[in-house]
Amino acid sequence: MLSFLTSERKLQSALSLERYIHTMGVVKEAKKLAQRYNADIEKASYAALLHDCAKDYPKDMKLRFCKEYHIPVDDIMAQNIDLIHQFLGAEVAKREYLVEDEEILNAIKYHTTGRPDMTLLEKIIFIADYIEEGRKKFDTLDEARKLAYEDIDKTMAFILKNTIEYVKEKNRALHPLSVEALEYYKKYLEE
Ligand SMILES: [Fe+2]
Ligand SMILES: [Fe+2]
Structure with a gap:
């Protein structure tokens, strides 16, 4: 794995300024959430740092890399190209940023869609991405921010x-x- 600082520099040239600022907001939030829920803070920082590493690749490049890395592009992904970046991001983190830790890679891989029965690290990245400090205000943001530090599964739902x-x-x-x-998570909303 590359050092955090080397990864950060490399990432800076792969992202727009806006996305880079968002990313650093996610790193900050993920660290706080890791602290709150006793998760590994270093893993949370890396996963947060790299979660959008493939998001600013042009569409053609995304599709080309998916072919090269044998990432299946289903109909839904083809219709909504944005969905590709979580799967491609995990692959880029592995190949270009030399991340071997499966937990970190899976946190990147499912950060947009989520999935049933997520690990603590996966939930932290998913939530940090949604509530980070730079997010523009939207209806449910304040509630999500409050809930995030009270009940992590309820927040997922x-x-x-x-x-x-x-x-x-x-x-x-x-x-x-x-x-x-x-x-999977809706049962937590009914409690
Ligand atoms: Fe993302
Ligand atoms: Fe993001």
């Missing part, structure tokens, strides 16, 4: 539910992993 509603409203393609994730 809350964010998944709101994200899915938003995707449906915008008539965007919804990834089955998100649906499966909400199916």
Whole structure:
């Protein structure tokens, strides 16, 4: 694995300034959440740092790399290219940033859609991405920020539910992993 600082520099040239600032916000939030829930702070920082490492690749490049790295692009991903960046990001973190830790790679791999029964690190990155300090205000943000430090599973359910509603409203393609994730976490909302 490259050092944090080397990774940070490398990343800076792969991301837009806006995305870089967002990323550093996610790092800060992920560290706080790791502290709150007794997760590994170093792993949380790395996963947060690299979570969007492939997001600013141009569309053609994303598709080309998916082919090269044997990442299956399903219909939903083809319709909504943005969904590719979580799977491609994990692969880029492994190949270019030399991350071998499966836990870190999976936290990157599922940070947008979520999935059922996530690890603590996966939940931390998913939530930190949603609530980081630089996020522009939207309806459910304050509630998510408060909930995040009270009950992590309830927060997962809350964010998944709101994200899915938003995707449906915008008539965007919804990834089955998100649906499966909400199916799994919704029990926490009823408590
Ligand atoms: Fe992302
Ligand atoms: Fe992000």
